[in-house]
Amino acid sequence: MKLGHTERVLPMLLPIVVDHPPIDGPAHVKVAAFSSGFQLLVNGKPFLIKGSGGDGSKSLLASCGANSFRTWGSDNLDNQLDEAQRLGLKVTIGIWLGHEEQGFHYDNASMVAQQFEMAKQAILKYRNHPAVLMWGIGNEMEGYGAGDSPLIWKAVEDIARFAKTTDPFHPTMTVIAEIGGKKVPSINRYCPDIDVIGINSYGGGASIPDRYRAIGGTKPYVMTEFGPPGVWELPKSSWGAAAEPTSTQKAEIYRNVYQKAVTGAPGLCLGSYAFTWGNKQEATATWFGMLLPGGAKLGPVDSMTELWSGKAPTNKCPRIDSLSISDPDDVTPGATIHAKLTASDPEGDPISVKWVLQRETSAYGNNGASEAVPPTYPDAIISGTLKGAEVKMPKESTGYRLFAYVSDSHGNGAVGNIALHVKKDSSQPETDATPLPFYVYQDNDKPMGYFASGWMGDAKSMKIDLANTETPRSGSTCIRFDLKESNGWGSIAWQSPANDWGDKPGGYNLKGATRLTFWARGAKGGESASFGVGLIAADKTYYDTTIAKLPEPTINRDWQQFSIPLTGKDLSRIKTGFVMTLKANGAPVTIYLDDIRFE
16 A cells, blocks of 8 residues: 555554654555544654745744644755754645636646646655645635536546655645635545645634535535635725724634544644745735734644643733724715724734825736735824824825834734725816727737837847738738847846836726737747736835736747636726736747737
8 A cells, every 4th residue: 555645544443553754764654444433644643734825934834833834836855855854844845736717718728737747746756754644735716616627627636646656755735725625525625645635714614514514515515714704705995895803803814724524523623724834915904914924923823832732822912902993984074084993912912003095906817826015104104193183184095004003012913904995086187098909919000009118128139120021910010029149038028118117107998898819920930928917016105006928828839829817807997908028938939929818
């Protein structure tokens, strides 16, 4: 019987055999199935995963009682694995798989083969490191619908089978976004070499055990992401803002999910990874972060420390007992609002507060993509104390967040915010929406509202021909873009107005567009390129109200259509209609583009 496969053992007949791996060799990890359920064993000893994922201090993570962390990709892990080994932590190595909504095509044999090779090399490279716990094959690559594509699950199974064949010491796991649709039955059907199902769940985290059993979950699971309800799961204000729980409220949410979905499901759940160990701009500056940017701990860290170690922290984080405003939350430009705060410290330590007004993100996502950090308005804070703040709102009509950052002198913090909105100034009429479809490029002799003026990277080796006649996809011309050097990169942004990076008004109101489509082909095939809509971050006066990316799809020699989804995005001001970036990997690169349009 191979180690690493699910082993069915009758505990009364066959005792657990303790493995003795070679010094500095791989840990012997396996999922064992007993009459009472499943258990993860590391070198023959029971191992409940107590961990998190993120870029925060791993030394702090270990000191809080954690025993593991996960990654989402397998690039440049050597230092992380070595640090984990020094700290006594085990690592679930993520192997990133392409997402169809980001341009990956599981019906493209070449793309799938390249992805398999990437996974293969990662497994071969890291399989013998003593800090490795298991392989996390993909993260939410099945999408947010039914999740029943046989092609996706075949690609997952092929990688899992390779891992089982070449690495008998580490189980395999695949990670899904919640458990709705046909995701779990599809894994059961198409992926016999997947040992564990990783589940990312937020608002529904506490109910996972009952729901998982109800849909026929037979494999053990790990809560691979959990935390406060996602912004996509909560009701919105009249202008589209979701109310974020304070860090004090989040601490109880983490505790509740862990007690019900992890320790409350023995024999079924093998452990968990809280999200996120660090700080991340996603929806807001603090929605999912368990730490503040400077590394200060927040309430969820206190909860997890006690749950992981069995002991409460010696010095706990401050509390925010209430945060409110005594004025309307939808105000006229330049209005003054008054916030009220009640905060305390469990040990009675002195605390202080910093008030910050920050612009709301342009659009909420649901796929964890990186977001530009919106600007702050220091001059808006007229006064601020531990009892409250007086704030003069900006004149620009948009959403804002008023944050209260509370801290003690022990590296602990608390944070809460209030969503606010400034009404539109009736004297400034909104720009009419641009009729659709709207072309960024159609033919060189057709009018174009955007200009290929934003050159970045190795400009000397870049050349663009907007009237190329070499086999255009339609019409009489197409775009040819050359990167003539064998190394480096080059990028061109289509801008409105030309040569503007956010200092001038302009752009187009493209409300109603649900996607940007374009056609591309490479001179050789396999070119490394990425594409996007929007580029100017919210720290500029005239920024792109949406930034969306299609990272590195595989370019073929034949014309192929790609799509960047824009449904639900704020398209009221798109200054940068299209961005393309080419990378030279040892040879000059040429690609062709045609029919770039908002639909």
